[in-house]
Amino acid sequence: MMAVRAGVVAMVMPLTLLSEGALAARPQPEPLSRGPEPVLALGRFAGYGHGQTAVTYDPKLVPAGSAAAVAYVPTADGRASVQLRAQGLLPNRKYGAHVHTNACGAKGEDAGPHFQHVQDPKTPSTDPKYANPRNEIWLDLTTDGQGNGFSRATVERRFAERRPHSVIVHADHTHTGAGHAGQAGPRLACINVDF
Ligand SMILES: [Cu+2]
Numbered sequence: 001m002m003a004v005r006a007g008v009v010a011m012v013m014p015l016t017l018l019s020e021g022a023l024a025a026r027p028q029p030e031p032l033s034r035g036p037e038p039v040l041a042l043g044r045f046a047g048y049g050h051g052q053t054a055v056t057y058d059p060k061l062v063p064a065g066s067a068a069a070v071a072y073v074p075t076a077d078g079r080a081s082v083q084l085r086a087q088g089l090l091p092n093r094k095y096g097a098h099v100h101t102n103a104c105g106a107k108g109e110d111a112g113p114h115f116q117h118v119q120d121p122k123t124p125s126t127d128p129k130y131a132n133p134r135n136e137i138w139l140d141l142t143t144d145g146q147g148n149g150f151s152r153a154t155v156e157r158r159f160a161e162r163r164p165h166s167v168i169v170h171a172d173h174t175h176t177g178a179g180h181a182g183q184a185g186p187r188l189a190c191i192n193v194d195f
Helices: 002-025
Strands: 039-044 054-056 067-074 080-087 094-100 149-155 166-170 187-192
Touching: 039 187, 067 166, 067 187, 080 094
Parallel strands: none
Antiparallel strands: 039 067, 054 187, 067 080, 080 149, 094 166, 166 187
16 A cells, blocks of 8 residues: 555656646747547446436346446547446346447437448448448447456547437347348447547
8 A cells, every 4th residue: 555655656746846846947848739638438327317427228237336438539540449348237248339329318219329420311220331330339348257348449530520429238249231230239228428
């Protein structure tokens, strides 16, 4: 415990000194050109309610009290990474997950369709030309023996004017064949993400 605390102090102290003393005396460097800020959503699953980040619609498969984190990290090459981490789900189970257009609501359907870079004129979109993991963001995961899971997807084009608002967790891994591409069974849970 003491060693850890000493280590943290050692890391923080020079930064404090720099910001208060040395840095102020120097000419300020040119601001770095930066992309959009990363976004992190973090919540424990519970029933729907105003301001609830993580909503479960099926507590048997996504138990109340289990948790999820979604990170959206723009990268220097103009793309972005989306990561989903879940904790406390059922052990050794496959879950589907995607980025959806709307915020979480009282029902799973409220989150709307999958976010698509190029929008399928037909709804629901089950054409693999549109419903595929390059045009959509798929975050399927398989939990370990403790019910923990992780997945990551690359977003080829960063979200701009048209932004998604949630990640939906589904009962099955995502199908890919024509006629049912993108489908992954019932909507079990939803995480609001301010992409
Ligand atoms: Cu979905």
